[in-house]
Amino acid sequence: MQHALTRSPPSGSMAARLAEPRVVLGILALWLLLHAVLRLLTGPTLGMDDAEQALSAQAWSWGYRTEQPPLFTWLLLLLEPVLGVGHVPITVLRYLFLGGCCLAYWQAARLWLGDDGRAAVAVLALPAMYTFGWYAQVDLTHSTVLATAVAVLLWLSARLARRQTYLDYFLLGVTLGLGVLGKWNFALAGLALVLTGLILPELRRVVLHPGTLLAAAVALVIVLPNAWWLLGHKSMGEAGTAVLVRGARSQLASLGDLLVAALAFAQPWLVLAGILFLPSLRRCRREQVARPAVRVLGTYVIIALLLHALLVVPFGGVNYSERWMIGPLLPLPILFAAFLAPQHLPIGRWLAVLAVLVVVTLGMRVAIPLAGGDACLGKCRILYPFDAIADGLRQAGFRDGTVVVGDLHLGGNLRVRMPQSRVVETSAPPGVFGPPTGNGQCLLAWISPEPGTPPPPELLEGARAKLGVDASLPARRGAVTAPLLGAVERRLSIGYLLFEQPNGECR
Template sequence: MTETSLRDIRWIFVLLAGYFLLQVGVRLATSHSLDLDEAEQVFRSQWLAAGYGPQPPFYNWLQYAVFQFTGVSLAALSVVKNLLLFISYLLYGLTARLILRDKALVAIATLGLLTIPQMVFEMQRDLTHTVAVFFSASIFFYGFIRSLKQPSFASYLIAGVGIGFGLLAKYNFAILPAAALIAALADARLRPRIFDRRLALAAVVALVITLPHLFWLKDNLDFATARTLEKMTASGNASYLMQVAMGASSLALAIISFAGLTVAVFAVVFGRTLRLSLASQSEWTQLLERMMLVFAVGILLLIVFGGAAGIKDRWLVPMLFIVPLYLCLKIEAAGAETERAFRRFMPVVAVIMIGVPATLYGSVASARFTGHYERLNRPYASMLEILRKQAEPAAILAGDSLLAGNLRQDIAGVPVVSVDYPGFKPDLSARRPILLVWLIAHKGENEALPPDMAQWLQANLGVSAPEASVIDVPYFYQRGDDSYRFGYAWVHQPS
């Protein structure tokens, strides 16, 4: 890519950099509390492991490394996520510039990612491992397209890094390089790039990156896959035909949910041009069509032979993130005029870039008017501050990982254990006192120590259930005197 080409699209990256900086600021201003995936990262950053459970460890490793330099903080969480997203958009834009000649279409393809709800909203709201999949897919896709168009050791190396990272991000990522390989093999013009000896470099790099986790996976396959398989195959007592029908319909709905808004925006922006361009073809549109087809067939095989009954839209990120680029390639293949469409598209981008951060903030801050509280409204830090005035805990036992992660970010150096995750077992035998904390969803519910926490105490410390207490703490952005109730207890082990 020439320096002139880079100057042509530099403004896109400046705009996106500003947008993701805004997202960091909004997240820090919204709430100090953590959502599910954020709390998981903080909780599991207490130790380094080759595997942690149902999700591969790429994001955990990355966040662990950052925390070693910065300390545990919400700022470090938010910066890591938004930096990964910015790099992903950057690579996507560079990929678009490789195969699109029209500068307006390069901009529309890149910023078109903002029209995918699962990526522009859900990834900001809480997701982490899916962000890692998008990041890895962007690396691989850039290396793959560059290997086809401008083959070099560097391009194959980039593809290999993307595959390695992707397999460490989510297991379903494997379908993307498989689909790309099959799609390229089907084209006689591209086939030599697949049989290039430099492909071995990509394979070796991917293997080296994933090797530590593969050794762990060999001995922990059931632990790593059971939860995901349970989600996918949850069809109740449905018959085989009903399970297949449920799986196929969930796939169709997931595709519509993922790509529907993007197609609708392009239809409004391009009007009749989009409809006419759907019949146009180029070698790149044909390649992406084959990739998407192979990906869909892979999911269908999982439904028919693997018992999958529920496909979630975010699972389609490794493939359908190419939809904006695919639509732009179709439009360019039709030779359509794009300047007017570009002028119509940019106001849509502006609305999204303002509306998404405003919605994320407003969904939490509006609780002071509506009384509807999100997880980010829960006052974990305020609760911990009050309890630490009673005694300084040497360790904390939390009722779940969400609570454990939220407590850990405000009490550095103190081990926080969660009863729902047995993989972290620090030595607590000589530590006293131990603080036990659990959530009480609604006032009036059973406020006694949960049975699973009592069992944990007996099994791990040989201690009977202590006397339970409750504490009510005002919500963040509370309406009136609304408060959230926590249960807690202190365990003082004998000397």
Template sequence: MESTIDLKPGSVNPRHVFLLLAGYFVLHLLFRYFVSDSLELDEAEQLLLTQELRLGYGSQPPLYTWLQAGFFSIFGTSVFALAAVKNILLFLTYFFVFSSAKEITNDDNRAVIAMVSLLMIPQFFWESQRDLTHSVLGTTIAACTLFIAVRLFKTGRLKYYVLFGLCAGAGIISKYNFGVFLVALLISAASVRSLRPRLCDRKILITVACLLLVITPHLYWAATNVKATLSQADKFQMARPIGLLQSYSMGLQKLAKAIAAFLGMLLPAYALFFYRKGRDIPAATAEGDYALLVKRMLLAGLFLCLLMILLFKVTVFKDRWMQPLLFATPVYLATLSRTRLANARGYFRFCLLVAVLVLLLLPGHTIFASRFGTYNRLNAPYSAFSAQLRQAGFRQGVIISQNRLTGGNLRMAFPDSVVLAPEVPRFDYRTGSDWLIVWDATKNAEMPDKLRKFAAEFVPADIKAVPPRIIEATSKYSTDRTMRLGFILLRKDVP
């Protein structure tokens, strides 16, 4: 009989792969730390949200912010702390994908292939490194939950019922669309006859209790802050004034594009290296049940997305929203009975090549921005702006920012200040403080009307009577591109 694996068992040493992977993420962390002390949008948002520990922060659940606040308390308010959280979570995602594939296939080779296949998904190798927060944590917990679920179905041990409940709760308070993954996982498990008894066991009540223990405080907050919780519901564009068929068509197109963007590189690469015509070789029964679990979970998750389109007329899907579900695609691919690993080393080398290119391109598109016209938020000269604001007399106080990007960058420079912005919750501040009102004046020197109205709610003075000032600085890694900030400084000791 033809073997599904023509590499010798153990020929891929997972320990060596994990050491390479750890080094890869350490380099990502160091490059992010040394390339720029300016922030991306989601990073800046975390600088603002971590000003206070709360049970909720508007439309996003709080777990990532709690975790980030813990790292800030250890490493200080810094880019290093931001990058450390991100890269630890990504490493753990790879680890749990490996662990799930190993549990299902009992084969280190296929588990390694599943793990490095994440390097073929742009959402993992680029977007998650560039600027994602809650989606990264939600995916890490989803990967852990899948592993725990497989262990639960295999052993039925009490500790896995407890861990499954805790992971499910943690996933919900990390990213709300984790719920799609969780429901899909439960539906798929219930559909597999050999796994169904585990869900009907009385110990599942302990799982539910652990789940409620984790999520109840946040659910209470969400129920008492409904407006804040639903503040970004319009991003799904469910109430667009278009016909039913047109909304369905638009939703289906967006969903298809999101899936294609997520898997459009992985599936062709996998087929190129591994697909071979030939007689189908059935997997072992136990392995087949868990492969069926993952397959049906993916299908159930996509079906739930279709229901969102049909029932709620959701017309927008983004590839990053698919991350806590479609991360499991490499796990399923590794279980396919047609998968031959004759080209496993070639595929592994190809994945490493992609990883090295990303490792160079990600910092390179900031460092060589002037040469290739790839300016981005990391090129913004906030360190130079901060120095000029200190020269103007601001040391600490209350900063009222036009948006979270500017506000987060200024809090990095003035960590003892309180930053307020229209896009984030309002935090406590001392009234007897200096006030700094600041906005991006690169295109328009005038203070935006929205910022003026927002600032008027807080500032104990007539800001119209204070002339604005403009500061200018050259973008990082540039000699001719400049950016300007407008600001008004109100000193507490100046009438």
């Protein structure tokens, strides 16, 4: 397949200098570095996804939760002996993935578009998209793996479209396997790419090449152990329902959610870029359009969206969200740049807009802790006083042993502050958090709307079913309460049930 040959901006022009690889990658590196430093300075309290990872990374297992695959957890287990338990290794891992995503996306854009100018426009769209500019910075883990895998998939597909080599097919198999182990719905991205290749004549030879069998075999070897583990705990239907369905939703309402998620994914970048690059869109002549990118990536986007929509057929109501759209819609900035006139790219003005957006997001990260818990309009998990909660539980008599929780966020944050104890979350399959390490105490902990609220029945049942806990044995009961950081009125209360002696496998 021949790629469109387009001229870059005139040598020495402002656009050409700003589109140089070292400049583009330097801008992206600075963006990610500023966010990473702010996260490290914010403190040890973990968000939801980070807490889930801290909780899971207590022992090696082929899987942890049937709702999420294990790759991020495995990598975290490798980093924790070096960087410790908590937000530091999670932050390092997050920004390694985001950095890899940007690098692979830059290379993919250069191959599909044929010039550095439009490739710079495409990759510099990422900080202006909510999913990458904010959401991935504060909470996402598995989705950062998904984004990196999709970016590498776009890069390898462009390489294979030019020349089919067995090395690239091997790398494709590795990407497919690790991508599925990072986020389940990456499988739909791989399927969409295969269907795109079968539909388009210029890519058909890529799919029908013997190297495709090599890629499939490599991917299967990588995924098979976790798939075997998953099927040992749930059927395919049950696992799919656990991943996709949240509450009662009709198929029509779910498709509406898909539409909203697809529209939200590209914002505010798409509106701002549409305004700023409108003159370049108008000046683009037909022969300057990067047609391979439009044909291949446009077909991929349509097929991937249709595959996501078809999930409602076996599962009914599906909980679509904008982070799910990374798989089908990550090529959008490259598609947008394919219609720009390469000699008329206001990259400097776009960087000014981008700088404003980045400053705003960085300012929000600083402002939330400074404003404090009383001023926070949302859940503001980053302000939860888990240091004070852990100290209160120790003052109540807990020294070490097993902590049983029914909440991922609570469990992950307690694990960070009680690294010598095992923390078990009751919805996970038995055994994934490792065996008990001694004959310590047994502590049940839960979020209590008011001090004195009894333990939730599902927590008691989970503790009994997974660890053999007998809740009727003598125990110390109470609650630990502390204000949210910087708050006067808003408080977090954690109820507890403390057994001084081992209780079943809770010890």
